Amino acid sequence: MKKVVLTVASIIIVATVIIVTLIFLRAFRLPFVNVNILGATYSLTHWVGWIGALYIAFATPIYPMVKHRFPKHLRRTLYFHIIGNLTGVLLVSVHFAHQVTRSASNYPDIGTGIVLYATMLILTSTGFIQYSSLAKRFAKQIKFLHPAFALTFYTVIIMHIIQGI
Numbered sequence: 056m057k058k059v060v061l062t063v064a065s066i067i068i069v070a071t072v073i074i075v076t077l078i079f080l081r082a083f084r085l086p087f088v089n090v091n092i093l094g095a096t097y098s099l100t101h102w103v104g105w106i107g108a109l110y111i112a113f114a115t116p117i118y119p120m121v122k123h124r125f126p127k128h129l130r131r132t133l134y135f136h137i138i139g140n141l142t143g144v145l146l147v148s149v150h151f152a153h154q155v156t157r158s159a160s161n162y163p164d165i166g167t168g169i170v171l172y173a174t175m176l177i178l179t180s181t182g183f184i185q186y187s188s189l190a191k192r193f194a195k196q197i198k199f200l201h202p203a204f205a206l207t208f209y210t211v212i213i214m215h216i217i218q219g220i
């Protein structure tokens with residue numbers, strides 16, 4: 056099962072890198088269409104950011120909850136944590152890449168979004184370090200990093216949403 060999870064995780068990461076590169080090279084952009092969800096009308100890239108960020112925000116607490124209450128299901132929950140969050144990072148990456156490549160006349164105020172994306176990258180890398188055997192050697196020294204950056208994500212996403220709406 057671990058092999059399958061690592062294969063799917065690698066596919067999602069490669070897909071993310073390819074999509075972000077294509078957007079940065081201006082070879083691909085989501086069509087600029089407004090989508091109405093529950094009475095709010097925003098562009099497609101805006102909603103993609105919402106879906107990715109909300110998924111990560113609501114799905115992440117499931118792992119610590121299962122760890123404390125239903126440890127029997129921990130392994131499967133961790134697989135779900137990894138694949139689900141990587142998919143969230145993919146969606147958020149689409150939003151991020153569209154934002155930072157907007158035309159100069161319409162450029163956003165760079166700020167919280169960059170902190171958020173750096174947090175996403177650190178969460179992904181510390182997650183993999185923890186999942187790999189590296190963590191066994193330095194477990195005590197680095198274990199705090201992953202949950203600490205999860206807290207950074209929760210703090211900054213609130214500011215970003217307030218700034219964005």
Ligand code: HEM
Pocket residue numbers: 101104105108109147150151154155162163164165166167168169171172175212215216218219220
């Ligand atoms: C981890 C998730 C997210 C990341 C990494 C991210 C990243 C970014 C970045 C880099 C920008 C450029 C401006 C800046 O640096 O602040 C931006 C702009 C924006 N984001 Fe996000 N975003 C995320 C989630 C969201 C969510 C959930 C919303 C929903 C309100 C949102 C709405 C916006 C809007 C409206 C702008 C344009 C702001 C302007 O025109 O000045 N983002 N985002």
Ligand code: HEM
Pocket residue numbers: 111115118119122133136137140141144175178179181182183184185186201202204205208
């Ligand atoms: C991107 C959003 C992510 C967030 C917000 C997040 C957050 C968290 C949180 C809060 C925990 C619980 C920590 C604890 O119980 O001490 C955790 C555990 C873990 N996460 Fe993530 N994570 C994310 C992505 C990932 C990714 C992409 C991986 C990839 C391998 C990963 C791997 C792990 C591992 C291995 C653990 C288990 C830690 C343990 O029980 O020792 N995470 N994560």
